[in-house]
Amino acid sequence: MIAELKELWRYRELLLVMVQRDLKIRYKNSALGFVWSFLNPLLTVGVMTFVYTNFIFKDQPNMGAYIMAAYLPFMFFQMCILDSAQSVLVAMPLIKKIYFPREILPLASIFSNFINLLLAFVIFFAYLLIRYFTNPVTFPIKATAVWLPVLLLITWALATGCSLIICALNTFYEDIKYIMGVLLYLLFFICPVLYFSEQVANSAINHSTNGLIYKIYNLNPIGYLCTAYKKILLDPITVTVRGSETAAADPMRWDYLGVAAVTSFAVLIFGYYTFNRLKWRFVERP
Amino acid sequence: MSGHGLIEVKDLKKEFTLNTSGVASIKTALLWWRKRNAKKLNVLKGISFQVHPGECVAVVGKNGAGKSTLLSLLARVYKPTSGSIEIRGRMAPLLELGAGFHPDLTGLENIYFNGVILGLTREEMRARTDKIIEFSEIGDHINAPTRTYSSGMLARLGFSVAVHIDADILLVDEVLAVGDYEFERKCYAKIDEFRANGGTILFVSHQMDAVRKVADRCIWLKDGQIHRVGPPDFIIAEYEGRDLDLEEGR
Structure with missing residues (x-):
């Protein structure tokens, strides 16, 4: 594995050029290139915010920010897996002719999506500031936002590990990407993007199992990452517990984040190992 | 081009698994689970040879003898089933010219990428782009996307990139016939220059004229094994003679 990493480092220039190429193609051919790639998340968040502020969470202020804080990293995770699943197959004519570390193909997709995620967070903070200037109450950017790079790193590790595994498998079994499409769609509802993890904690089913459901729920690394983004970037929410009582919001749980971090890096190492074991057989696929 | 290029191949074997189902998917894997007949195909059955620094070696043989597999193994596209390949020096494979070009990027961007x-x-590419563009004779089209190029232009640009990266070893697979007579002559001149500077070449060709013109030594591959090794004139005479015998025998 160390030898593979050294080889990858030797080819870092190629990875850089691939990422540049990816971004260039994405933003080329259209003056609106940059806006274009954020139109989808912005529209989605816009519609969700409208529905959720008006019909579901009527007393939760700034619901759009809460949705966006979790939706952006989740979208990154999803796009990484779906993009990199195809990356080796698309480059098949190239890798049949010439050698370079094959992991560069999915990694290029992942890094260009990561740059997209960073730009998306710039838009997120811009949104917070614009809201603040139109209605100055409390300054919206919290001190705990310094933890954002840590969360981004963990999210990157998880996304990269999963992407490498899916990419290697999809190269041999081309229907994996359809299965992943469905699984990611379902995963979206299991993760607290459109709702809050406190609602899981205060649910009847969680109380009847003595909090077991909530514990299991938070073991999902991408799920707890969604919660963590909301907690470090935004104010704690006011929770309504069955009826009209209110309870304190659950604080940021570093132990669950630790579990998510360990899981993510384990997935990263396992994914890299799996990919390297399978990569020589890509060109010999049926 | 320092004359350090060296290829050493020891007991190289390559085995492919033939799959008859055709499509790679979980569905086929499940459906064909009981009917699967994974045949093994031994393409290379243990070959050993050396290419010394500054030498030019041609590989000849019928279709299916394993020539292209050998080149792909040397280019590290495949991993050997067993045996070893040792390569010293920078290698430029000219397996298929322009294989790495992205149609939406311009010629110039593709030069960098390749x-x-x-x-x-x-950095190193920046110093070479002018020479590459000049040699390829692409001219002003270099700033147009490569999807607008003709196949001749793609081949010329690909060849031009490959010979300008100061490789110690060139791997060539039947690609010297790119473009018109004029450009072909230029290619041969470039190859001569490369050799004069101590470059090492391994190439595969069906054109015996090219083999005679360039090679110092000839390896005849037959059914995945080395049949004969020797001076080109000698080997070609026998190789073509064998073909004649076959035709007479029919």
């Missing part, structure tokens, strides 16, 4: 795949840095 050069970096072949192991150079962007």
Whole structure:
């Protein structure tokens, strides 16, 4: 594995050029290139915010920010897996002719999506500031936002590990990407993007199992990452517990984040190992 | 081009698994689970040879003898089933010219991309782009996307990139016939220059004229094994003679 990493480092220039190429193609051919790639998340968040502020969470202020804080990293995770699943197959004519570390193909997709995620967070903070200037109450950017790079790193590790595994498998079994499409769609509802993890904690089913459901729920690394983004970037929410009582919001749980971090890096190492074991057989696929 | 290029192949074997189901998917894997007949195909059955620094070696043989598999193994596209390959020096494979070009990027952007795949840095490529563009005779089209190029232009640009990266070893697979007579002569001149500077070449060709013109030594591959090794004139005479015998025998 160390030898593979050294080889990858030797080819870092190629990875850089691939990422540049990816971004260039994405933003080329259209003056609106940059806006274009954020139109989808912005529209989605816009519609969700409208529905959720008006019909579901009527007393939760700034619901759009809460949705966006979790939706952006989740979208990154999803796009990484779906993009990199195809990356080796698309480059098949190239890798049949010439050698370079094959992991560069999915990694290029992942890094260009990561740059997209960073730009998306710039838009997120811009949104917070614009809201603040139109209605100055409390300054919206919290001190705990310094933890954002840590969360981004963990999210990157998880996304990269999963992407490498899916990419290697999809190269041999081309229907994996359809299965992943469905699984990611379902995963979206299991993760607290459109709702809050406190609602899981205060649910009847969680109380009847003595909090077991909530514990299991938070073991999902991408799920707890969604919660963590909301907690470090935004104010704690006011929770309504069955009826009209209110309870304190659950604080940021570093132990669950630790579990998510360990899981993510384990997935990263396992994914890299799996990919390297399978990569020589890509060109010999049926 | 320092004359350090060296290829050493020891007991190289390559085995492919033939799959008859055709499509790679979980569905086929499940449906064909009981009917699967994974045949093994031994393409290379243990070959050993050396290419010394500054030498030019041609590989000849019928279709299916394993020539292209050998080149792909040397280019590290495949991993050997067993045996070892040792390569010293920078290698530029000319397996298929322009294989790494992205149709939406311009010729210039593709020059950088191709050069970096072949192991150079962007700094090093920057110093070479003028020479590459000049040699390829692409002219002003270099700023147009390569999807607008003709196949001849793609081949010329690909060849031009490959010979300008200062490789120690060239791997050539039947690609010297790119473009018109004029350009072909230029290619041969470039190859002579490369050899004069101590470059090492391994190439595969069906054109015996090319083999006679360029090679110092000839390896005849037959059914995945080395049949004969020797001076080109000698081997070609026998190789073509064998073909004649076959035709007479029919």
